[in-house]
Amino acid sequence: MPDPVVTRFAPSPTGFLHIGGARTALFNWLYARGRGGKFLLRIEDTDRERSTPEATEAILQGMAWLGLDHDGDVISQFARADRHAEVAHQLLADGKAYKCFSTQEEIAAFRESAKADGKSTLFCSPWRDADPATYPDAPYVIRIKAPQDGVTVIRDQVQGDVTIRNDQLDDMILLRSDGTPVYMLAVVVDDHDMAVTHVIRGDDHLNNAARQMMIYDAMGWSVPVWAHIPLIHGPDGKKLSKRHGALGAQEYQAMGYPASGMRNYLARLGWSHGDDEFFTDEQARNWFDLDGIGKSPARFDFKKLENLCGQHIAIMDDAALRHEIEAYLTAAGEPALTSEKADDLQAAMYCLKDRAKMFPELIEKAHFVLTDRPIELDQKAEKALRSVSDGILSELTPQLQNASWSREELEAVLNAFAAERDTKFGKLAGPLRAALAGRAVTPSVFDMMLVLGREESLARLNDAAEIVRSFTDT
Numbered sequence: 001m002p003d004p005v006v007t008r009f010a011p012s013p014t015g016f017l018h019i020g021g022a023r024t025a026l027f028n029w030l031y032a033r034g035r036g037g038k039f040l041l042r043i044e045d046t047d048r049e050r051s052t053p054e055a056t057e058a059i060l061q062g063m064a065w066l067g068l069d070h071d072g073d074v075i076s077q078f079a080r081a082d083r084h085a086e087v088a089h090q091l092l093a094d095g096k097a098y099k100c101f102s103t104q105e106e107i108a109a110f111r112e113s114a115k116a117d118g119k120s121t122l123f124c125s126p127w128r129d130a131d132p133a134t135y136p137d138a139p140y141v142i143r144i145k146a147p148q149d150g151v152t153v154i155r156d157q158v159q160g161d162v163t164i165r166n167d168q169l170d171d172m173i174l175l176r177s178d179g180t181p182v183y184m185l186a187v188v189v190d191d192h193d194m195a196v197t198h199v200i201r202g203d204d205h206l207n208n209a210a211r212q213m214m215i216y217d218a219m220g221w222s223v224p225v226w227a228h229i230p231l232i233h234g235p236d237g238k239k240l241s242k243r244h245g246a247l248g249a250q251e252y253q254a255m256g257y258p259a260s261g262m263r264n265y266l267a268r269l270g271w272s273h274g275d276d277e278f279f280t281d282e283q284a285r286n287w288f289d290l291d292g293i294g295k296s297p298a299r300f301d302f303k304k305l306e307n308l309c310g311q312h313i314a315i316m317d318d319a320a321l322r323h324e325i326e327a328y329l330t331a332a333g334e335p336a337l338t339s340e341k342a343d344d345l346q347a348a349m350y351c352l353k354d355r356a357k358m359f360p361e362l363i364e365k366a367h368f369v370l371t372d373r374p375i376e377l378d379q380k381a382e383k384a385l386r387s388v389s390d391g392i393l394s395e396l397t398p399q400l401q402n403a404s405w406s407r408e409e410l411e412a413v414l415n416a417f418a419a420e421r422d423t424k425f426g427k428l429a430g431p432l433r434a435a436l437a438g439r440a441v442t443p444s445v446f447d448m449m450l451v452l453g454r455e456e457s458l459a460r461l462n463d464a465a466e467i468v469r470s471f472t473d474t
């Protein structure tokens with residue numbers, strides 16, 4: 001039986017979870033979740049100057065928003081420094097690494113003379129094969145013995161075979177003179193100890209893979225499957241800028257994109273399954289494969305993101321939508337809904353979610369249910385009310401008074417009312433929208449009446465009748 005799939009996301013906590021990192025996390029999550037595997041989270045916090053707890057928190061929150069749950073505890077790379085050092089010492093004991101006593105000045109002098117001679121400036125330490133009896137009592141680093149000839153081939157699932165000549169690789173430092181491990185060692189030891197089978201990450205790490213393979217080989221560990229994914233570019237093909245979407249995951253939440261739409265869009269950024277643009281989480285988990293990852297950089301496109309988000313909002317469960325909108329309001333720094341209003345919003349959801357691409361748009365449409373009497377009229381609504389003749393609304397209310405509050409009957413009453421006045425219902429719709437919502441763009445008049453109920457609808461119509469009267473009075 002093949003090993004169970006284990007993937008990981010290994011962000012450095014030096015800033016928020018940016019969109020590229022979120023996509024890397026998503027790809028790893030999809031790959032593991034679609035195969036009954038594990039998805040692990042390792043915080044690469046070895047750079048003590050640049051790593052902050054706030055950044056770790058932002059990464060965790062961004063992942064939580066995107067629903068990218070990880071297995072087991074969050075692993076801190078820094079906390080594992082002793083284990084990294086242990087591996088360096090093991091390589092030393094096995095003769096795969098050596099103590100190097102060269103000073104910074106000696107290394108600089110080596111480089112200068114190599115440059116003058118037109119030779120490679122990669123440092124060749126005189127200590128590589130030195131007799132330990134000659135070791136001075138001085139600080140040293142531990143360097144790996146890199147292979148000196150031949151080639152290293154990275155069998156990458158996205159980039160294909162990438163061949164690097166070994167004479168381009170130097171005897172990389174594993175342990176600094178203060179005993180701290182270097183990042184490259186930490187990554188390999190952690191991936192090995194965490195039993196990571198697949199490393200899916202940005203192709204800015206492709207060069208590291210060759211150096212990391214040296215450590216795997218020296219330790220006799222099996223190399224994971226590599227998949228280095230092209231970075232995300234802006235719509236103009238240039239490096240992603242803030243204006244073009246290089247924002248933190250939480251900023252997307254605060255702008256009002258639903259997480260499911262974001263997941264769908266991020267999955268499509270650099271990966272494809274035939275011509276499918278819109279898909280559910282389940283489909284993404286079933287379909288996601290390394291074969292579908294493209295070789296060229298994906299371009300970020302807000303329009304496509306919005307389109308997909310609209311489609312996801314439309315199929316979301318009403319209760320789930322309500323909870324996500326409540327979380328969105330908090331993320332956006334907007335006042336929270338009372339539980340009564342949130343209930344009303346949920347009840348109205350069926351007539352709101354069809355055409356809203358993002359939450360602000362949905363909330364705008366929900367205005368009729370979130371607002372209270374007296375309804376404030378916007379300019380268009382006021383104009384619509386000014387267009388009706390005096391009395392029309394007050395004639396309508398008694399007829400509605402006795403209607404059973406069903407869609408069929410409301411339609412019948414309003415159509416008959418319009419016909420009696422030799423007009424079409426469409427002519428009445430504007431003023432009715434204005435009366436019920438104070439706005440011109442709303443769900444249908446019938447949906448609003450059904451959601452608001454008889455009492456509230458009639459009260460709003462009466463209020464509007466009053467306003468119309470005041471127009472004619474003045």
Ligand code: GLU
Pocket residue numbers: 010011012044187200201205
């Ligand atoms: N910490 C690295 C980064 O944030 C990722 C390293 C890796 O995935 O191997 O870019």
